[in-house]
Amino acid sequence: xxxxxxxxxxxxxxxxxxxxxxxxxxxxxxxxxxxxxxxxxxxxxxxxxxxxxxxxxxxxxxxxxxxxxxxxxxxxxxxxxxxxxxxxxxxxxxxxxxxxxxxxxxxxxxxxxxxxxxxxxxxxxxxxxxxxxxxxxxxxxxxxxxxxxxxxxxxxxxxxxxxxxxxxxxxxxxxxxxxxxxxxxxxxxxxxxxxxxxxxxxxxxxxxxxxxxxxxxxxxxxxxxxxxxxxxxxxxxxxxxxxxxxxxxxxxxxxxxxxxxxxxxxxxxxxxxxxxxxxxxxxxxxxxxxxxxxxxxxxxxxxxxxxxxxxxxxxxxxxxxxxxxxxxxxxxxxxxxxxxxxxxxxxxxxxxxxxxxxxxxxxxxxxxxxxxxxxxxxxxxxxxxxxxxxxxxxxxxxxxxxxxxxxxxxxxxxxxx
Numbered sequence: 001x002x003x004x005x006x007x008x009x010x011x012x013x014x015x016x017x018x019x020x021x022x023x024x025x026x027x028x029x030x031x032x033x034x035x036x037x038x039x040x041x042x043x044x045x046x047x048x049x050x051x052x053x054x055x056x057x058x059x060x061x062x063x064x065x066x067x068x069x070x071x072x073x074x075x076x077x078x079x080x081x082x083x084x085x086x087x088x089x090x091x092x093x094x095x096x097x098x099x100x101x102x103x104x105x106x107x108x109x110x111x112x113x114x115x116x117x118x119x120x121x122x123x124x125x126x127x128x129x130x131x132x133x134x135x136x137x138x139x140x141x142x143x144x145x146x147x148x149x150x151x152x153x154x155x156x157x158x159x160x161x162x163x164x165x166x167x168x169x170x171x172x173x174x175x176x177x178x179x180x181x182x183x184x185x186x187x188x189x190x191x192x193x194x195x196x197x198x199x200x201x202x203x204x205x206x207x208x209x210x211x212x213x214x215x216x217x218x219x220x221x222x223x224x225x226x227x228x229x230x231x232x233x234x235x236x237x238x239x240x241x242x243x244x245x246x247x248x249x250x251x252x253x254x255x256x257x258x259x260x261x262x263x264x265x266x267x268x269x270x271x272x273x274x275x276x277x278x279x280x281x282x283x284x285x286x287x288x289x290x291x292x293x294x295x296x297x298x299x300x301x302x303x304x305x306x307x308x309x310x311x312x313x314x315x316x317x318x319x320x321x322x323x324x325x326x327x328x329x330x331x332x333x334x335x336x337x338x339x340x341x342x343x344x345x346x347x348x349x350x351x352x353x354x355x356x357x358x359x360x361x362x363x364x365x366x367x368x369x370x371x372x373x374x375x376x377x378x379x380x381x382x383x384x385x386x387x388x389x390x391x392x393x394x395x396x397x398x399x400x401x402x403x404x405x406x407x408x409x410x411x412x413x414x415x416x417x
Contacts, residue, residue: 003279003388004346008317008327010274011288011296017324018177018246022170025163028155031173032217032323037149039166042139046081047096050134054109054123055090055100063102063129068112071120089120096135103134142166152325154217154407176219177322180240181209182250183225184233184262185302190225204374205251205300205307212311213249215405216319221245228253230261234268241295246322248295249315252302255285262287262299271297279388280346282306282371286314303371309348312383316406325407330385330400336362339386339393346388350380351401363401380404 002010020034049055056069069087077093084097096103104125113122142148148166149159155171163171188203189196196202203225210223221243226232233250240248253262254276266273271289276299278286283306287299296318300310320328336354341347350366363384368376382403386393393399 001277001279002275007275007278011318012321015321018322019175020172021175022172025160028171028173031155033151033153034174035172036151039142039146039148041167042144043141043165044136046138048136049090049094049103050136051105052092053103053105054087056087056102057100058102058131060131065125065127068124102131104129174323177246178221178244179213179218179247180221180245181223182236184252186228188225204304216316230265234265248297251300251307254287254299283309286310304374305371330402332398333361333363333401334396334398336364338395341386343391347386349384350376351384352381
């Protein structure tokens with residue numbers, strides 16, 4: 001049996017970032033940038049007011065309380081550029097007229113006179129006003145030509161806001177790796193409305209993996225429950241390869257029982273079984289193979305927690321490589337309770353974050369760690385990894401903590417693309 005690090009190194013061998021495509025930013029939501037984006041515009045595109053008030057011509061001087069200004073006209077958001085020699089009323093976001101350089105808020109003036117339309121005609125300051133205050137300068141957020149987003153950045157709502165703000169119409173993103181999912185087991189029932197027969201169970205791995213695969217950045221081609229027969233799985237794998245799947249996942253049939261036929265099927269397909277069984281719990285029977293042509297095959301154990309660990313730490317490692325992302329970096333956080341384990345196996349434990357009175361983060365191991373239990377998985381915020389060599393870990397021991405998603409708790413912008 002291999003240890004975890006050796007297995008991950010074998011998965012990464014020969015994997016490179018996949019092909020790219022150009023998409024409109026909204027169509028690229030959730031995708032990973034293949035190339036850095038540089039701003040084609042200044043943001044803001046012009047000097048504008050940060051508050052409702054009056055724009056003043058101060059230059060470099062400070063205006064004192066009691067100073068009076070003549071006011072002429074009004075500048076609203078969306079009004080075109082114009083020049084002004086005296087103060088003017090201005091709204092938040094409105095372009096500063098040429099010749100005016102400072103904004104005083106409405107609350108810091110008193111109107112001395114109004115024009116016939118009711119607009120201010122003369123004002124007096126009630127406080128001292130510093131030059132340049134309450135103005136947003138052209139390019140203050142980002143200037144034309146400056147880097148906006150790096151390669152390897154995942155596009156979410158904040159990134160969409162920036163891309164829209166700088167007028168970016170297209171981005172180059174990595175194509176989502178295509179994935180096919182097979183669940184094996186004659187005991188599995190997919191229809192939640194169907195009553196269970198004797199010896200049957202609900203298929204929880206299928207919905208979990210389908211959702212997790214999409215959240216991880218893949219394109220799910222197919223999700224199929226196949227019969228407990230080698231020929232059925234062999235045909236299903238051949239169809240998945242023909243469909244262009246870059247990754248194939250199966251659940252169950254990878255241990256050492258009579259019906260654990262996945263290694264037999266892969267042998268018939270002349271796949272290279274890179275490893276089978278690791279020094280870890282849960283998920284020890286995990287299998288990884290490369291099919292002729294390069295499709296990656298992960299045989300995940302059937303128990304839900306074992307399946308989840310296999311996907312989160314090994315399938316996601318391959319997905320990150322195909323997206324051009326660097327290897328994941330966990331948080332190092334202290335355990336809030338002591339833990340014990342058998343030496344020789346890395347132990348992945350369902351865990352949640354906790355915070356003490358001073359706001360310091362820690363890791364709490366949840367109850368219900370058995371590999372068949374789903375209830376505790378639904379309440380976990382991530383996984384704590386207890387190292388293989390450890391046996392007793394006192395409270396306060398620092399451990400690796402990984403969030404439930406592979407890009408939730410760290411900066412993917414430091415990735416290698």
